[in-house]
Amino acid sequence: MVVDQKVNGIYIGGEWLDAHSTRPVQNPATLEKLTEVSYGGYDEANRAVAAAKSAFPEWSTKTARERSTFLYKAYQKMMEKKEVLARTLTLEQGKPLSEAMVEIESAASYLLWYAEEANRVYGELIPSSKANKRLLVVPQAIGVIAAITPWNFPASMVTRKLGPALAAGCTVVLKPASQTPLTAIEIVKVFEEIGLPQGVLNLVTGDAKAIGDAWTENPDVKLITFTGSTEIGRQLMQKSAQHIKKLSLELGGHAPILVLNDADIDLAVDLTIASKYRNCGQTCICTNRVYVQNDIADEFISKLSAKVGEMTIGNGLESKTTVGPLIDQSALEKVKEHVQDAVLKGASIARGGREWTGDLEGYFYEPTILVQVNKEMKVMQEETFGPVLPVDTFDTEEEAIRLANHDQYGLAAYVITESTNRAFKMMEALEYGIIGINDVFPGAAEAPFGGMKESGLGKEGGKEGILEFVEMKYVSLGVRI
Ligand code: ADP
Numbered sequence: 350m351v352v353d354q355k356v357n358g359i360y361i362g363g364e365w366l367d368a369h370s371t372r373p374v375q376n377p378a379t380l381e382k383l384t385e386v387s388y389g390g391y392d393e394a395n396r397a398v399a400a401a402k403s404a405f406p407e408w409s410t411k412t413a414r415e416r417s418t419f420l421y422k423a424y425q426k427m428m429e430k431k432e433v434l435a436r437t438l439t440l441e442q443g444k445p446l447s448e449a450m451v452e453i454e455s456a457a458s459y460l461l462w463y464a465e466e467a468n469r470v471y472g473e474l475i476p477s478s479k480a481n482k483r484l485l486v487v488p489q490a491i492g493v494i495a496a497i498t499p500w501n502f503p504a505s506m507v508t509r510k511l512g513p514a515l516a517a518g519c520t521v522v523l524k525p526a527s528q529t530p531l532t533a534i535e536i537v538k539v540f541e542e543i544g545l546p547q548g549v550l551n552l553v554t555g556d557a558k559a560i561g562d563a564w565t566e567n568p569d570v571k572l573i574t575f576t577g578s579t580e581i582g583r584q585l586m587q588k589s590a591q592h593i594k595k596l597s598l599e600l601g602g603h604a605p606i607l608v609l610n611d612a613d614i615d616l617a618v619d620l621t622i623a624s625k626y627r628n629c630g631q632t633c634i635c636t637n638r639v640y641v642q643n644d645i646a647d648e649f650i651s652k653l654s655a656k657v658g659e660m661t662i663g664n665g666l667e668s669k670t671t672v673g674p675l676i677d678q679s680a681l682e683k684v685k686e687h688v689q690d691a692v693l694k695g696a697s698i699a700r701g702g703r704e705w706t707g708d709l710e711g712y713f714y715e716p717t718i719l720v721q722v723n724k725e726m727k728v729m730q731e732e733t734f735g736p737v738l739p740v741d742t743f744d745t746e747e748e749a750i751r752l753a754n755h756d757q758y759g760l761a762a763y764v765i766t767e768s769t770n771r772a773f774k775m776m777e778a779l780e781y782g783i784i785g786i787n788d789v790f791p792g793a794a795e796a797p798f799g800g801m802k803e804s805g806l807g808k809e810g811g812k813e814g815i816l817e818f819v820e821m822k823y824v825s826l827g828v829r830i
Contacts, residue, residue, distance in 0.1 A: 358554030362400035363547025389555035394563035397551035401520035404548030409518035420464035422543040456504035462794035463512030490518030492571035500526035517818035597807035602760030605753040609766040610642035624789035634761035674711040684735030759801030
């Protein structure tokens with residue numbers, strides 16, 4: 350299904366503009382070309398910053414209540430359009446329509462939460478040690494912010510940044526991933542339809558490096574909020590050093606799930622599957638490694654393997670599909686390479702282990718389980734970003750913690766146990782920014798999401814999320830007494 354011959358993805362100062370060239374967007378399930386989207390670069394990126402800069406004085410001095418009203422209207426409009434948005438998302442990204450719908454609702458929830466939170470960015474009056482001084486902390490929007498978002502959650506990664514930025518009084522330049530620009534374009538249209546003032550939100554689709562360079566080099570961009578790979582995050586950080594630009598980074602992860610021997614095994618199986626195979630394993634917080642306690646390992650693996658065998662691969666638009674395609678050829682190649690590497694180093698395939706060759710042309714790989722794995726394998730160290738689950742075992746909790754803590758990453762980790770005592774011990778020892786205990790969907794608009802170590806800087810969501818976009822100005826006021 351073709352969406353339209355050509356879609357404009359450059360929105361600057363309230364106008365949809367043409368770029369010199371376009372690039373195709375394809376459906377990863379069918380390899381069908383959906384449309385061509387404008388391919389902007391350095392110049393468009395800088396023009397977008399100029400528009401955001403001129404909109405900043407008026408937007409940042411609106412009352413919090415006024416900004417909140419815009420966000421609330423955008424939330425309502427997004428919910429009204431959720432079927433269309435979910436369908437667009439599945440077409441360009443591949444995830445099952447039911448998952449796309451959950452994502453759109455979750456994306457809208459960030460607008461609702463920050464519509465509320467806009468009204469609660471408080472300052473402080475500090476008790477002074479001098480009688481003739483009053484010490485104040487005054488929160489102010491930091492200015493124009495640049496948001497760069499990935500393709501795995503093309504809606505929620507956009508609103509998780511827009512919501513708090515706009516609520517705080519910042520104006521925004523946004524670049525979505527080149528694989529999935531259509532959902533972002535639709536979200537920008539939502540804001541256009543609710544009458545967001547011109548220049549407050551600007552969009553540039555196109556050359557990632559050129560746009561990234563423009564925004565890191567431009568001193569008018571005061572913060573870059575980025576979700577994507579650790580590698581690109583590191584590059585943005587290096588380039589941002591020139592202007593000491595503030596960064597908020599949500600980067601890669603390598604989440605372990607620890608299944609303790611008192612766990613409800615059926616629950617552990619369901620949660621592991623939900624965490625691993627959602628979005629075809631293309632989620633930064635999805636389970637990358639299972640560690641199951643030895644005395645329950647056989648039962649856990651056989652139940653897991655049976656249930657994974659029941660999953661239905663296919664086009665996300667079909668209701669029976671539970672696993673969609675990978676995003677592109679390089680994603681498929683990476684999955685194949687990780688499985689091959691594991692097998693060469695001694696792993697056995699308990700389920701799957703092959704490219705899926707059904708009746709569709711797309712980038713499909715069978716839901717896979719690997720056993721007899723060890724930490725030398727790529728799949729145990731690097732993000733596979735695909736439907737491959739290595740299962741290892743442990744004897745003691747100390748061993749489990751040692752195995753689970755990763756040298757590089759610290760985004761999310763999960764513990765499945767019926768014991769609150771054990772859960773707390775594990776939670777405190779795990780070096781991860783997000784811990785799910787008998788829960789593998791920890792993301793929520795009201796909670797601070799973010800990683801430790803090379804998984805990132807700063808938080809998104811919660812009351813913490815808006816503070817990334819605020820400068821806390823300290824004021825010392827001399828008074829005559
Ligand atoms: P992934 O490997 O998941 O695609 P990336 O980090 O490559 O993750 O991409 C995440 C986002 O960063 C996308 O919007 C992508 O276009 C963008 N991006 C990629 N390279 C650069 C770059 N050099 N500068 C700025 N943004 C980039």
